[in-house]
Amino acid sequence: MARRNQTLGEFIIENQKEFRYSTGELSKLINAIRLAAKVVNHEVNKAGLVDILGNAGETNVQGESQQKLDVLANEKFIQTLKNREIICGIASEEEDDFISINSQDENHQNKYVVLIDPLDGSSNIDVNVSVGTIFSVYRRITSVGTPVTLEDFLQTGRNQVAAGYIIYGTSTMLVYTTGHGVNGFTLNPAIGTFYLSHPNMRFPETGRIYSINEGNYVHFPQGVKNYIKYCQEEKGDRPYTSRYIGSLVSDFHRNMIKGGIYMYPKSSKATAGKLRLLYECNPMAFLAEQADGKASDGFVPILDIQPSELHQRVPFFCGSRQMVEKAESFMQEFGL
Numbered sequence: 552m553a554r555r556n557q558t559l560g561e562f563i564i565e566n567q568k569e570f571r572y573s574t575g576e577l578s579k580l581i582n583a584i585r586l587a588a589k590v591v592n593h594e595v596n597k598a599g600l601v602d603i604l605g606n607a608g609e610t611n612v613q614g615e616s617q618q619k620l621d622v623l624a625n626e627k628f629i630q631t632l633k634n635r636e637i638i639c640g641i642a643s644e645e646e647d648d649f650i651s652i653n654s655q656d657e658n659h660q661n662k663y664v665v666l667i668d669p670l671d672g673s674s675n676i677d678v679n680v681s682v683g684t685i686f687s688v689y690r691r692i693t694s695v696g697t698p699v700t701l702e703d704f705l706q707t708g709r710n711q712v713a714a715g716y717i718i719y720g721t722s723t724m725l726v727y728t729t730g731h732g733v734n735g736f737t738l739n740p741a742i743g744t745f746y747l748s749h750p751n752m753r754f755p756e757t758g759r760i761y762s763i764n765e766g767n768y769v770h771f772p773q774g775v776k777n778y779i780k781y782c783q784e785e786k787g788d789r790p791y792t793s794r795y796i797g798s799l800v801s802d803f804h805r806n807m808i809k810g811g812i813y814m815y816p817k818s819s820k821a822t823a824g825k826l827r828l829l830y831e832c833n834p835m836a837f838l839a840e841q842a843d844g845k846a847s848d849g850f851v852p853i854l855d856i857q858p859s860e861l862h863q864r865v866p867f868f869c870g871s872r873q874m875v876e877k878a879e880s881f882m883q884e885f886g887l
């Protein structure tokens with residue numbers, strides 16, 4: 552039973568029995584993500600100080616503190632997961648190809664692969680606005696002791712065993728699911744501990760917030776244009792409020808708490824959309840469904856799409872169930 556103020560460490564141990572194949576491996580993996588989250592949080596929080604600290608001689612020999620934060624976050628996550636020897640492969644937005652972690656070694660029995668967007672919303676870093684990290688976990692399909700293959704990463708979102716995000720906002724939170732609802736933990740930075748602050752998170756069935764980069768309006772499909780006009784129409788509880796941070800993690804987090812819809816449709820400029828199926832849309836879609844929300848490409852559930860490439864893009868509509876269904880009805884009626 553989730554108890555408010557429980558630490559994430561306690562929560563992981565108590566809930567281990569809920570995992571489908573409980574060997575403790577997934578618990579260790581979540582623990583490693585918890586650790587990496589704290590390391591990246593530390594880096595993100597001093598983003599504005601990089602030059603100042605650098606001048607004060609804080610830069611290490613590799614010049615690490617002056618690296619771009621998305622590269623740094625990528626390194627920290629990969630390093631932490633590698634060092635703990637709990638996964639057999641990792642794919643990242645920042646890496647062209649997936650990385651095998653001792654997967655060909657028959658002594659390594661690790662069966663999980665992880666996909667990450669190490670720093671989401673990275674254009675917000677320079678202006679001190681919330682960013683995040685997104686992660687998605689699968690059991691490998693190929694046998695342990697053999698090299699991981701692309702097939703292990705190109706699974707449909709339905710196969711995810713865990714997914715979540717870290718939001719580096721006014722406070723830092725880790726929000727995740729293992730298929731038994733969604734729970735949110737807030738970091739107490741003074742002692743470096745995450746506490747359960749948001750047990751059993753759920754999207755309100757409907758809401759009054761729509762989040763979309765409206766600057767691209769002229770390039771949107773007719774269905775999206777008409778849905779935006781619907782959101783702006785004066786009728787019943789409309790017009791809705793427009794809120795767009797430009798960081799999927801932050802926009803999703805707000806919409807899950809307050810009720811709303813996030814959209815990144817395809818456009819005449821970006822014909823497949825912008826967001827990546829494997830490490831942005833699938834984990835968010837898993838969280839959304841676990842939180843009573845919905846996620847689709849406008850026509851079919853995101854979690855049912857069979858991926859064909861590691862960095863595949865897909866249109867994304869996600870949020871409160873009734874709002875996503877309304878947007879889908881506009882897509883179906885007015886289409887492309």
Ligand code: AHG
Nearest residue numbers: 668670671672673674764797798799
């Ligand atoms: P990333 O920083 O990982 O590249 O992702 C940014 C994504 C997403 O988080 C955000 O909602 C969207 O791109 C913003 O795109 P636009 O600037 O085109 O609106």
Ligand code: MN
Nearest residue numbers: 668670671672
């Ligand atoms: Mn991203």
Ligand code: MN
Nearest residue numbers: 644668670671
């Ligand atoms: Mn990113």
